[in-house]
Amino acid sequence: MTNEKYILSIDQSTSGTKVLLVNKRGQIIHKCSVSHTQYYPHPGWVEHDPVEIYENVKTLLEEMVQTSDVSQENLAVLAITNQRETIVVWDKETGIPVYNAIVWQCRRTSDNCQELKEQGYEHLIQSKTGLKADPYFSASKVKWIMDHVDGVKDRAKEGKLLIGTIDSWLIWKLTGGKVHATDYTNASRTLLFNIHTLQWDDELLEVFCIPREMLPEVKDSNELFGVTEDATLPFTQLPISGIIGDSQGALFGQKCFEPGMAKATYGTGTSVLMQTDEMVDGTNGLVTSIAWGMNGKVCYALEGIINSTGDTIKWLKDQLELIDEIDEAEQLASSISDNQGVYLVPAFVGLGAPYWKPYSRAAIMGMSRNTGKPQIVRAALESIAYQVKDVIELMQSESNIQIKSVKVDGGATSNRFLMQYQADMLDSDVIASEVAELSSMGSVYLAGLGVGIWKSKDEINKLNQDHELYRPLMTSDVRDKYYQGWKQSVNGVLVY
Template sequence: MNEERYILALDQSTSGTKALVVNSKGQIFQKSGLSHKQYYPQAGWVEHDPVEIYENVKKLLNEVVQTAEISDENLAVLAITNQRETIVVWDKETGIPVYNAIVWQCRRTSDSCKALKENGYENMIHAKTGLTADPYFSASKIKWIFDHVEGVKEKAWEGKLLVGTIDSWLIWNLTGGMVHATDYTNASRTLLFNIHSLGWDQELLDLFEIPSSMLPEVKSSNDSFGVTKDENLPFRDLVISGVIGDSQGALFGQKCFEPGMAKATYGTGTSVMMHTGELVKSQNGLVTSIAWGIDGRVDYALEGIIHCTGDVIKWIKDQLELIDDMSEVEKLATSIQDNEGVYLVPAFVGLGAPYWSPYTRAAIIGMSRNTGKAHIVRAGLESIAYQVNDCIELLVNESNIPIKKVNVDGGATSNQFLMQFQADMLGIDISASQVSELSSMGSAYLAGLGVGIWKSIEEINTLNPNHDVYQPLMPKNLRNKYLDGWKETIKSIVVS
């Protein structure tokens, strides 16, 4: 193993982009980040500017390479992990997007997805993709662009446009327009990819009226995705590998290599995912996806998707202005002994698993004259744990595989109140990696496998072993009281 071979890892997430340098010991050597603007043209609509995202990528790659003082000879590979389902359509000649990126959170296609269900397509979609006909996924977003942006549908059918998730957009730009590709994990989130045959599905393409000529080639996560050609980068001809959607990246970064191992990634929303190995179908609100593809072989995962977790605390700070800084959250939450019956349901863009209710809206229930900002902040934190608990319960029931602990990652894992409350609600251990950038590490591990920095998964398993473990301490009767209150609250507001 050569310690002087470094991996560059890009993490393009919902709120921003990070660039990291990882060494051959699996240690983060350097990192930098930039946020990008969130666009909300209408209630429930969310967009990003894909050009801004790529400009940030170039700035960050230049910054980390120069700061780390790494020469071209020491760079082995560029890895990419990305927000999934967010879609970009662009002109294959000019490289200019025809519209902003429509973000996974966006609910503008709720009515069209409802129509698909009413017209009897849900079972076919679920059977082929493992997903549900929900605006969360990519296909209905593409069709919306076709139907609402003048001239786009015609240009698409003339073969003049390309479409892809954010990884494809970045790869195309990084390679100077030479490569249009994605990996199995991102493809499996589009509603257009057959997770059994491992190819784009013509029946689904016909349903959404999308030409196959637009779509990227689908590869294994550790495959080569071409080499960099952009002259504005501090390197040329750097191999791109380790391409994986962020939630699956975190599953790999958490080393959930065996069936039954599970993780929760706390970000803007939360992905609760279990590695199942073989394909397991869900009938009750989970989705089946590809966990990763390595050397042409795929493993599968079951996932519970929560639309809003970390974003509820951002809302409390930015919109309610109850706090000035995120550092105040834990102090406020622990300043009261109990939630006093106050529950916050952060359904700002509907509810994901296990409810899949795009029309439900956020609510705060159970306030009294004594309710203050500490109760609201605590209720916001608790809502994260309750939603994760809902998903874990369902994962166990659907897979018939017991979960003995949950590996957690993401920014919220630094909040000790939340982590302890999460362990108490689940009744099992929570293991928080001391490396916070788990999606990035998952893509870096896969890229390292791709170029031979590490020879096997067994070798990766020995890296970064340190975790903080939270054990359940709450009496069972109190746990049940909290959970019963949450379930009654949800029942009172869910719109079917």
């Protein structure tokens, strides 16, 4: 290693941990990753072990040191991007979680959210947070832990417990329990944060029966959050900055700095975000999100949340065993000329935007006796493109902004069949970055801005400009036929 300064990034996703080392030119010099266990204690329930997650972070940081020859002197800052709505409750003295982390996919609080709607709270929640009263978000998960884990409610009232999204948990652990903080993007996904006043909201805290003392301090994404002080880490006193939720991280990593610029991140689920700068009220299934806080200014975005995209392909592999490797999906889908009327609606944990039907369940429609592996695999890939189209169409109508192209990132962008089909369905260009880790790069750019590695967004715009362009090739009548088939299939699974 030279004396050049590098940025270390932790990407804590739904499926695992990834650590990246990035130089001033925005190049990923080294990366390593490990998966963590997914727990499904009941149908529709999803949990992670937060202790396992932090141990994985430490293991990868140690591996990075050993395999890249990086030293403390080479490192300028540590950045974090994370799965946003997954929530942890832990003891602030012992650091021991009172329960597993409840994951954003978990639907155990569907009934509680339905009760809130019936009690007339949905308008209050949406007007303050920009979000839906939906189990996707964090607050109802915290309330479930408070109501179902012995002693938690009393310990919370006594000021003995803390709550946080995964970024907040990692910051607290990395700083040896000295810093309890989060950024605006993660705070805004809890149903407890008022995106107008930029404060934790007392009225919402009362609705969910959560003491304010449990909550972290909220900062700009590019602020200094503290320094690493856990003595078991391979380095200490490393500044921590560049904290941002993964989808907003990808928006920043895709350099969507101007209103009307949109991106889709293909992960376990998919978040479609359009930068609006100023606040635009999300309606008809869209939510209003904080895009990022930076240098004392908060920018906003419209978001459509899709629950199951990459997870659908994982389901083909792990549960149905139709493919041995994820890469096989592209070959099978391309082996037939059309979908032959077969549609998969992947409502495994309900449907997100624009439907928001948590009780809906998955179905395969239109099968005949000739339906086989290629048709089902193709239907699974096509379902991803249809869901993104649902969201983009709604964004354009609600914002009165015509999106000319969509920037895409995430693991599924390597699937050329899917990317071409996405361009065809949207009837617009799809721009796939050559850098797959855009959520990480967003946190890296923000951290670099925070410690002065880069001086402005103009400098960042000059980095990582390589991409692959997919232009629409499908005729409008064929596009309309396929999309109508999708809409009819969705109507068959909606549960009102």
